Amino acid sequence: MTCAPLSPMPQAARYRRTPADVMHLSRLGLSHPTRLSFLRILLRRMQAENWQFDRPVFDVDARGVGRAVYCAKGPDRTYSLVAFGHDLPAGMRSDRVIATAWDATFALFDGVPDAADLDRLAANVPAQEAGRVTSKELTLSRANRSVRLFDQVVEALSKGAQPDAKILAATGYLMRTTAVYGSGKFGAASHDSIATRPELATPFQAEMLTVWLVRAFTVDLVEHMARLRGGDIAVPLAPALRRRLGVGNSTGLGMAPFLVRHPILLNNWVMAREEALARVRSLPVASAAETACFHTALASAQDNANKWASSHPVQMTRLTDLRSGLAKLATHIEQDWNKDGTHPWNALWLWGEDHLPIEAQEALLALLLEPQGSIVDGLANCLTADEANSFAIDGAMSVENMRSILAENYGWALACDYTTRDECARFWYVSEDKLEPRLGERFDEDGADRELPLDIARRAAAFGAALQDRPAQEPIAHLLLEQPTHRPILRRVQITRKRPFAEIRNNLLSADLLPIDMLRCKLAFFGASRFDPRSDRWVRISLFQDCPFPDELASETGL
Amino acid sequence: MPNLPSSLLRDQIMMSQPEIMSLACRAARGAGYSWGMAEEAGFAAVWLAHYGFDWADTLLARLSGPRGSAFVPQSKAWRSAGPVCGLHAGVTLADFATLPEGPLGSGVTIGAALDPVCLLPFVARIVARADVPLDVYCDRHIWVRLGQTGVHLSDLNLNSRSSAMISVRPAPANKTDAPPREHHQTAHVSKRVYDHLETLALHMTVPATAQSLSGAGAAGSDSD
Numbered sequence: 001m002t003c004a005p006l007s008p009m010p011q012a013a014r015y016r017r018t019p020a021d022v023m024h025l026s027r028l029g030l031s032h033p034t035r036l037s038f039l040r041i042l043l044r045r046m047q048a049e050n051w052q053f054d055r056p057v058f059d060v061d062a063r064g065v066g067r068a069v070y071c072a073k074g075p076d077r078t079y080s081l082v083a084f085g086h087d088l089p090a091g092m093r094s095d096r097v098i099a100t101a102w103d104a105t106f107a108l109f110d111g112v113p114d115a116a117d118l119d120r121l122a123a124n125v126p127a128q129e130a131g132r133v134t135s136k137e138l139t140l141s142r143a144n145r146s147v148r149l150f151d152q153v154v155e156a157l158s159k160g161a162q163p164d165a166k167i168l169a170a171t172g173y174l175m176r177t178t179a180v181y182g183s184g185k186f187g188a189a190s191h192d193s194i195a196t197r198p199e200l201a202t203p204f205q206a207e208m209l210t211v212w213l214v215r216a217f218t219v220d221l222v223e224h225m226a227r228l229r230g231g232d233i234a235v236p237l238a239p240a241l242r243r244r245l246g247v248g249n250s251t252g253l254g255m256a257p258f259l260v261r262h263p264i265l266l267n268n269w270v271m272a273r274e275e276a277l278a279r280v281r282s283l284p285v286a287s288a289a290e291t292a293c294f295h296t297a298l299a300s301a302q303d304n305a306n307k308w309a310s311s312h313p314v315q316m317t318r319l320t321d322l323r324s325g326l327a328k329l330a331t332h333i334e335q336d337w338n339k340d341g342t343h344p345w346n347a348l349w350l351w352g353e354d355h356l357p358i359e360a361q362e363a364l365l366a367l368l369l370e371p372q373g374s375i376v377d378g379l380a381n382c383l384t385a386d387e388a389n390s391f392a393i394d395g396a397m398s399v400e401n402m403r404s405i406l407a408e409n410y411g412w413a414l415a416c417d418y419t420t421r422d423e424c425a426r427f428w429y430v431s432e433d434k435l436e437p438r439l440g441e442r443f444d445e446d447g448a449d450r451e452l453p454l455d456i457a458r459r460a461a462a463f464g465a466a467l468q469d470r471p472a473q474e475p476i477a478h479l480l481l482e483q484p485t486h487r488p489i490l491r492r493v494q495i496t497r498k499r500p501f502a503e504i505r506n507n508l509l510s511a512d513l514l515p516i517d518m519l520r521c522k523l524a525f526f527g528a529s530r531f532d533p534r535s536d537r538w539v540r541i542s543l544f545q546d547c548p549f550p551d552e553l554a555s556e557t558g559l
Numbered sequence: 560m561p562n563l564p565s566s567l568l569r570d571q572i573m574m575s576q577p578e579i580m581s582l583a584c585r586a587a588r589g590a591g592y593s594w595g596m597a598e599e600a601g602f603a604a605v606w607l608a609h610y611g612f613d614w615a616d617t618l619l620a621r622l623s624g625p626r627g628s629a630f631v632p633q634s635k636a637w638r639s640a641g642p643v644c645g646l647h648a649g650v651t652l653a654d655f656a657t658l659p660e661g662p663l664g665s666g667v668t669i670g671a672a673l674d675p676v677c678l679l680p681f682v683a684r685i686v687a688r689a690d691v692p693l694d695v696y697c698d699r700h701i702w703v704r705l706g707q708t709g710v711h712l713s714d715l716n717l718n719s720r721s722s723a724m725i726s727v728r729p730a731p732a733n734k735t736d737a738p739p740r741e742h743h744q745t746a747h748v749s750k751r752v753y754d755h756l757e758t759l760a761l762h763m764t765v766p767a768t769a770q771s772l773s774g775a776g777a778a779g780s781d782s783d
Contacts, residue, residue, distance in 0.1 A: 135575065135744060184577030185575075185578070186578075187573060187578070187745075190576045190744065192576065193576075389687075395654030395655055395656065395657075396658055429765045430585070431766075432765060432766045438765070441770075445770055446765070447765030447766075450763050450765050453594040477632075477651075480595075480654055484593045484595050486595070487593065487598075488598065
């Protein structure tokens, strides 16, 4: 559903972009994190509620082997990251989901674990998918060291020196997670079972808390190993350097279908972001404080763009667009933007639409939200979704009504010829070994007979054809009874009736599909930065880079 | 079959609702159900587990048993040549909920249904959408009342019936003596049934090839 009827700023409606403007991967795939991203929401809540953090267990040897517990205490509940460090031979280090061993493994425990809990977790968490957790755990995850940086940092600190700042910035993390499983995976608590807790109602809060505490663990680990190696000579990592470290993350195809399988969540995430932009554009004036904040955010974005490296040709082009676009924006703001004119933020946005490449337009969106927490942050309450309540099909809806919705929300899909080689080049399937989504080449690989129903565009076209010969007033239940193959797309079409941002408007079977665009779209909502594709279906990112650590959270400004 | 976690080698496996949803959907698809019906099987399995029914045995029986006869929804009494699939009948009953062929007027007799407990999640869906309590009759006896107060089961013995005559009617105003069923966030499944369902699910997966493995990961080394 939509929060629009409850909006305190109904005047924003006329400034909203349409789904046709927004829902293409050529734009979604260039998304940037915003202040509505999930990790920002988590940090703001923990700061506002004065969460307390401690580390009751840290029993790790000089090789990094052992266990640690980090507790995050909110007003009503405590959550604990249970970390296990391992001695992983270099030859076994792989980010792929098919890996079976990692440098560190983690679980987020609901409460404070006792000795029996820790023993149970020690027997299962290091095994990851081959183990089993319980409803007392909220997430299960693992991470590998950045071989290059991790050892250099330990070595430098052990000798009483700081690591080279440039080398540290180039990698940007000591460990990268290769999976963060939540919501019921491998026996963990389902999201539905904990969603009534205010601190976990926003999507992926347990996962974000896990990664944030993993970040603290990675720094504690290098400092601890340096102390054991160097003794009294060893020094802790300088706060300014520490701050530049995030947690890396390697993400592959497994994440890509999420946005397709959860159309209501996708709608709510995009709609909240678009409503935020519209609200800012509708503001009649720009205060001095807001303008100053925008300048600061722009400078920070330019700094981030300069540090953001990638060797993937697609991303290299996008980075060139981003850097040149942000420079152009900075010049425009200094020389031409009339901040004292009417609706100055809207004027800036419209200028950006005319003069900036899409990569920089989407960065501008994120920048425009930065100074406006008072009218933006409340939209965090619109990000969640009760998907179960929307699963039922309205079989009484008439064929005529279905045709109308289909034409309005799937017109982009109806005209294509899906029998041509390029338009059905790929197929999505589930791998037998890991039960993970994969993308196959239809004309080169076996398995298309076991295709997943992610061919939304093709299904919409087939459904449209099936509707053509039906009586206009016939309830759609009759078509479903005769042709049950249309059931999944019919449900989606009904969902879009009140959720126009529910659908990625691309043919996901197409030869030119870039799955990394789907990954970046989702990861930007998480709050990820420094997207670095390693292929067309695999991306490295950083989470929580330049964000506060637990001991810095209370005094942090600008969250 | 995928390598089973060592902790699953016990007789009983505790599963979360998302796991139940996933396994039921994959197993139904692997058993040859359409994707739409497979997703409904996932919904039904979670609902049954949530209310403490034996979701796994029921689902396995349905997926490996006879498919059931074709049927035509009609007002008052549906038409079929023989026992119908409880899952398909339930889905169709929910699709036709507010139409003359549905149960909200004076009720409807579905006829003989296979694994009739599969119908209950869909009757509950109708109750939730229409806000009307419904009674499910099994061989002319009240079996379950579903309403705002929950799921009230009158006859436990009927849960394991493999076939029964089913009718669904608006419930009278009087209260039921049966207490509401408790809710469960997790459910056990025996390893034997789990293995059967996973074996069915294998038919919707694709074995790895060198090409699929290389395409799924990063180009180049993982280490940095």
